[in-house]
Amino acid sequence: MATLTTTSLSKSFGKTRAIDDISLDIGDGEFFVILGPSGAGKTTTLKSVAGLVDVDRGSVRIAGRSMDGVEPYQRNVAMAFESYALYPQRTVSQNLASPLRSGRSGRYSEAEQKQRIELVTTTLGIDHLLRRFPRELSNGQRQRVALGRVLVRPADVYLLDEPLSHLDAKLRAAMRSELKQLGAMSSTTSLYVTHDYQEALALGDRIAVLREGRLVQVGTPLEVWHEPVDTFVAKALGQPEINLVDAEVDGGVLRAAGGALEVPVPRDSGLAAGDRARIGIRPRDVELGRGAEPATDHLRVRGEVRLHERLGREIELTVDIGGVQLVAVAPGAEQVTEGDAVDLDVPLGKTHVFAAGAPGEDTARIGAPTVPGRNR
Amino acid sequence: MATELMPGRKRLTTGSVVADLAVIGWFVFSLFPIVWMVLLSLKTSAEQTSTYFTFSPTLENFGTVLSDRGTALTSVDFTSALLTSVVNCGGAVLVSLVIGIPAAYAAGRWRYRGSNDLMFTILSFRFAPELMVIVPLFVIYNQVGLFDTKVGLIWVLQLVTMPLVVWILRSYFEDLPADLEQAALLDGYTRRRAFVMVALPLVRPGIAAAALLAFIFAWNNYVFPLILTGSDNSTVTVAISKYLGGGGQAYYNLTAAAAIIGALPPLALALTIQRYLVRGLSFGAVKS
Amino acid sequence: MTTTMDETGTREHRHGGTGGTGREVKPVPAWRRRLRPYLLSVPALLITVGILYPFVLGAYYSVLNYAAVRPTPEFVGLDNFKTVMSDPIFWTSVRVTAVYALVATAVETVLGVGIALLLNRSSIVGKIFEKVLILPLMIAPVIAGVIWRLMFNPQFGILNHVLGLGSTFNWLSTKTALWSVILVDVWIFTPFVAILVLAGIRSLPKEPFEASDVDGAGWFYMFRRLMLPMMWPYILVAVIFRFMDSLKIFDHVFVLTAGGPGSTTRTLQIGAYEDSIINLNYSVGSTYMFLLWALVFLTARYLVSVLGKAQKRAAGSET
The missing domain is CATH 1.10.3720.10 (MetI-like)
Structure with missing residues (x-):
């Protein structure tokens, strides 16, 4: 158990900057998630912490101790590799015993080793595979073994590189909820890398969003969800992606979609009449309008359904509002089809205002609309 | 039998016969010297230059070579x-x-x-x-x-x-x-x-x-x-x-x-x- | 967070165990880390230097007049090069080597590719013979030379008997010797080209062929437009090995003809052998070798650059 601090970690491979100025401060026992698309530098960050990558600049401290020049095997960290990295010529049981036999994570008698392996394999549901070789396992089983090799021994820090990425959707959801309940995991400082925002939100005590080797935002799941620092973070979280609608300030409101969409200008935003900005609306926040009046703080807009896609229990609607396409998610029971006119209720308190930018360009968040009678 | 000259491509039987003959031709050329060598090694000194394929085989030569200490015949140990x-x-x-x-x-x-x-x-x-x-x-x-x-x-x-x-x-x-x-x-x-x-x-x-x-x-x-x-x-x-x-x-x-x-x-x-x-x-x- | 860590803080190493393992942690400085691959390579480097030393010495001999009869050599500048290059027998050697290398490589490449294509079919005959394809290649070239010398023998040799040439045809005469030693080279080394190209063919992706088969492309079109460009790198690797080896050919030629009759099969390495080992004129032999080395070196650089381009092109055509 230990804190983990990285200071200005930077590493280039040839001309490509893998990570640039990564500074993190992770508390004792914290479950910290790094979220980012592939190639963002997530694995390089993990391997830098582990000492497997020699950083160009910056330093790592574990439990307050500088790790400068400390060999990986002396850092007392455990890592689950995305490629599993199971020793192919050894059985599952031998793979799991490997960290216990090196003598560097403590000394264990044969009986203690057996007991630990039993405990961890039972927890992960792989206790029937002990004598198998990695090549005889499914990807899901391999991933569990890789996790088991981490959990089987105490460590200052657990490093987990996409440990659920190769599982199918169902197993992934199950493992996600299991992971947090694992005793060792909840008490050991963990650095968890993923490209899946749901994992990040579900598991992380805090989340760092990484983009092209740089930290974009660090915060609790609630913070990154409710106050994304820019459109990149906003788009990274949530499926379908957040709607971004171009708007112009006109008389104290942001007007978009030919006047169909009007959102109050955020307080202290510095936006003046004629300025341009972007309104961000998450599809899942939009509701189909019911009754004569929208709920309080909701804006009702009218549009025509252009696209209707069923996603399991829900439907995804693309609605045209005054020439702007807005994506909304509605319960599957709704009887709407393409061409129908619908009312959409947009919760003003949950919308975001971002600086104006070209399509595809990421811009900073300015704030949330000032809803009458509420702050934020 | 059906053969393929390139993956996924079927050839006519006559083509495959010609191809097989060409393969056999090469291997006759390739293996003949080795076979000839083996035959020669089984001949006695009397037969070594006097006959080509009909002779009474003997393993004697291998014994001679392996027991040759460089004195008897050839100065090779x-x-x-x-x-x-x-x-x-x-x-x-x-x-x-x-x-x-x-x-x-x-x-x-x-x-x-x-x-x-x-x-x-x-x-x-x-x-x-x-x-x-x-x-x-x-x-x-x-x-x-x-x-x-x-x-x-x-x-x-x-x-x-x-x-x-x-x-x-x-x-x-x-x-x-x-x-x-x-x-x-x-x-x-x-x-x-x-x-x-x-x-x-x-x-x-x-x-x-x-x-x-x-x-x-x-x-x-x-x-x-x-x-x-x-x-x-x-x-x-x-x-x-x-x-x-x-x-x-x-x-x-x-x-x-x-x-x-x-x-x-x-x-x-x-x-x-x-x-x-x-x-x-x-x-x-x-x-x- | 970055501001809380000052310079001295980041540099501080606190010795002692981490996480209760109670082990001494010895930081390894960065320069020591970077040295690691070099340390692993030191023994190989020493061997390399040890082998390079005689190389350099050989180059040095070529500017001396060093011979067994002249144990204290003098520096003679480029005299050896002048002597050697004005000696017609040297140019005979150059011609013999060039003809040998070009003809042998060309024949082996064509035959090797042909055999590879034939063996790539899933025929029973092919499967049986594939196992024994490499036999001539694994026999020592000098043994191959011995075998063929016995077969070439005009009186009792099997070749004249089987081919019905009587007992007068001389395979190793002034006119025929060069072609005969090339024939033996073809016998030994064609399998080398064949197995490399065969491995190459088998590693090719199947999809383009299936696609163009569906499109109704003819066999020759597929071979020329699809197979050959993708196989080209493998063929080139084989050609490079064969051509460079042919330039310095020695073993079986030496056993078969020792360079004769006359100088008709006197390749450059055999010439160097005569001058330095038989005549014990080290400097002249080394001059031969220096010139051959330069030839090999330049050829290698050229062929490797061709190979690099071909590999890039083939990679492009595969995707």
């Missing part, structure tokens, strides 16, 4: 040449492995400055004209007393074995995911132990292939022992060639028997590593 070849080639391969494996590992794992220069210099030994080295070594060996010694030959055979070992193994180490050794490091093992425990067992086929192939080529080498050894440490290849020039008298049947004995070890080794042969012969350039 074939058994001691066999032993010398085994020691030379074994020694040369061993030296190359001990020295080459770490270098191959370094080159396969890290991109360090000078890595390519060293690798290509080692490769260039394979293509350099041997006499460029032999002439000076001939002079030096005569001066320092390495002429006609096993140590001297093991040293110069590095030109043959080292490039093979280093290049083949580098290609194997390159193919080995670094994650495995990194996992071992995080399990708490030192770099050396991670290498011995994880990397080494996984490239064992590569090591075996490289070692055996290096042994074959060292065994088959002729020009180094021809010039750098005398009668004490002459090798199998030199000994066989001596049968030909044997003092006016021709011992064709003995020559054939000696040639077969000398060819057997490489052939046997080659068949055991057939799966890895292409990769070895092309120094790792062609992976099959």
Whole structure:
């Protein structure tokens, strides 16, 4: 158990900057998630912490101790590799015993080793595979073994590189909820890398969003969800992606979609009449309008359904509002089809205002609309 | 039967017959000399020049070659040449492995400055004209007393074995995911132990292939022992060639028997590593 | 967080165990880390230098007048090069080597590719013969030379008997010797080209062929437009090995003809052998070798650059 601090970690491979100025401060026992698309530098960050990558600049401290020049095997960290990295010529049981036999994570008698392996394999549901070789396992089983090799021994820090990425959707959801309940995991400082925002939100005590080797935002799941620092973070979280609608300030409101969409200008935003900005609306926040009046703080807009896609229990609607396409998610029971006119209720308190930018360009968040009678 | 000249392409039966005939034609050409050699080695001295295919076979020639101590017929001590070849080639391969494996590992794992220069210099030994080295070594060996010694030959055979070992193994180490050794490091093992425990067992086929192939080529080498050894440490290849020039008298049947004995070890080794042969012969350039 | 860590803080190493393992932690400075691959390469480097030393010495001999009869040589500048290059026998050697290398490589490449294509079919005959394809290649070239010398023998040799040439045809005469030694080279080394190319063919992706088969492309079109460009790198690797080896050919030629009759099969390495080992004129032999080395070196550089381009092109055509 230990804190983990990285200071200005930077590493280039040839001309490509893998990570640039990564500074993190992770508390004792914290479950910290790094979220980012592939190639963002997530694995390089993990391997830098582990000492497997020699950083160009910056330093790592574990439990307050500088790790400068400390060999990986002396850092007392455990890592689950995305490629599993199971020793192919050894059985599952031998793979799991490997960290216990090196003598560097403590000394264990044969009986203690057996007991630990039993405990961890039972927890992960792989206790029937002990004598198998990695090549005889499914990807899901391999991933569990890789996790088991981490959990089987105490460590200052657990490093987990996409440990659920190769599982199918169902197993992934199950493992996600299991992971947090694992005793060792909840008490050991963990650095968890993923490209899946749901994992990040579900598991992380805090989340760092990484983009092209740089930290974009660090915060609790609630913070990154409710106050994304820019459109990149906003788009990274949530499926379908957040709607971004171009708007112009006109008389104290942001007007978009030919006047169909009007959102109050955020307080202290510095936006003046004629300025341009972007309104961000998450599809899942939009509701189909019911009754004569929208709920309080909701804006009702009218549009025509252009696209209707069923996603399991829900439907995804693309609605045209005054020439702007807005994506909304509605319960599957709704009887709407393409061409129908619908009312959409947009919760003003949950919308975001971002600086104006070209399509595809990421811009900073300015704030949330000032809803009458509420702050934020 | 249905054949395909290219993947997924069916050919007419007449075409496949012609193709089969062409294949057979090549193998008649390819195997005939070997068959002829075997026949010749089974003939008595009386029959060796008087008959082609009908004769009463005998294994006597092999006994003569192996018991020849360089006194009786030909001034060739074939058994001691066999032993010398085994020691030379074994020694040369061993030296190359001990020295080459770490270098191959370094080159396969890290991109360090000078890595390519060293690798290509080692490769260039394979293509350099041997006499460029032999002439000076001939002079030096005569001066320092390495002429006609096993140590001297093991040293110069590095030109043959080292490039093979280093290049083949580098290609194997390159193919080995670094994650495995990194996992071992995080399990708490030192770099050396991670290498011995994880990397080494996984490239064992590569090591075996490289070692055996290096042994074959060292065994088959002729020009180094021809010039750098005398009668004490002459090798199998030199000994066989001596049968030909044997003092006016021709011992064709003995020559054939000696040639077969000398060819057997490489052939046997080659068949055991057939799966890895292409990769070895092309120094790792062609992976099959 | 970055501001709380000052310079001295980041540099501080606190010795002692981490996480209760109670082990001494010895930091390894960065320069020591970077040294690692070099340390692993040191023995190989020493061997390399040890082998390079006679190389350099050989080059040095070529500017001396060093011979067994002249144990204290003098510096003679480029005299050896002048002597050698004005000697017609040297140019005979150059011609013999060039003809040998070009013809042998060309024939082996064509035959090797042909055999590879034939063996690539899933025929029973092919499967049986594939196993024995490499036999001539694994026999020592000098033994191959011995075998063929016995077969070439005009009186009792099997070739004249089987081919019905009587006992007068001389395979190793002034006119025929060069072609005969090339024939033996073809016998030994064609399998080398064949197995490399065969491995190459088998590693080719199947999809382009299936696609163009569906499109109704003819066999020759597929071979020329699809197979050949993708096989080209493998063929080139084989050609490079064969051509460079042919330039310095020695073993079986030496056993078969020792360079004769006359100088008709006197390749450059055999010439160097005569001058330095038989005549014990080290400097002249080394001059031969230096010139051959330069030839090999330049050829190698050229062929490797061709190979690099071909590999890039083939990679492009595969995707």
